[in-house]
Amino acid sequence: MLDWKLLAGAAGIVAAVVFVIWLIFFCARRIREHLKGRELDAMEGHDFEYFCADLLEDHGFKSVEVTRGSGDYGVDVLAEKExxxxxxxxxxxxxxxxxxxxxxxxxxRDYYDRMVGAVMTNQYFTEPAVKAAKKLKILLWDRGYLESMMEEEE
Structure with a gap:
């Protein structure tokens, strides 16, 4: 004969275990997101350039090249996509x-004879920068955009 009290107790334990597993995954994701943000902010400039290059490669960009540090004419990464x-x-x-x-x-963009110019940052842009970018047709990839690219990798 089936012991309903024992079965109900087991179901409760299973539900509790499922909830704890869900909570662990939820917290782990939030911690990863927080640490990623801190990683972005802790990098040195040249490390950030290589990070951006890797991120572009991970998102289908080809012929990704980090330019030399000085005399790069305002460009840190050259790339091609489609x-x-x-x-x-x-x-x-x-x-x-x-x-x-x-x-x-x-x-x-003009010096390297590229079709598109962009600025990637771990921060956000000032309103004058946004206005200038619209006028000069420069893409702005801010912290939120970079974080969304990083999430797509997971």
Whole structure:
């Protein structure tokens, strides 16, 4: 004969275990997200450039190349995706990114004869930088965009 009390107790234990497993995965994901953000902010500038290059490669960009440190004409990464060539300025900052980064990407795009210029950052852009980017047709990839790219990798 079936002992309903024993069965109900077992079902409760199973439900509790499932909840604990779910809680562990939820917390682990939140911790990973937090640590990723801290990793972005802790990198040195040149390390951030290589990080951005790797992130682009992970998202289907080809011929990804980090330019030399000095004399790069405002571009840190050169890449290509689906026949479109990119010149990317990488900015690992502690605060908002201003117009100067947009101007560097604009100049570097033309110097390297690329179709698209972009600025990638661990931060966000000032309103003047956003306005300049629209006028100069420069893509702005901010912290939120980078974090969404990082999440897609998982």
């Amino acid at each position: 026949g479109v060539t990119y010149a990317v300025q990488c900015k690992r900052y502690d605060g908002p990114v201003g117009v100067k980064a947009v101007q560097e990407a604009y100049a570097g």
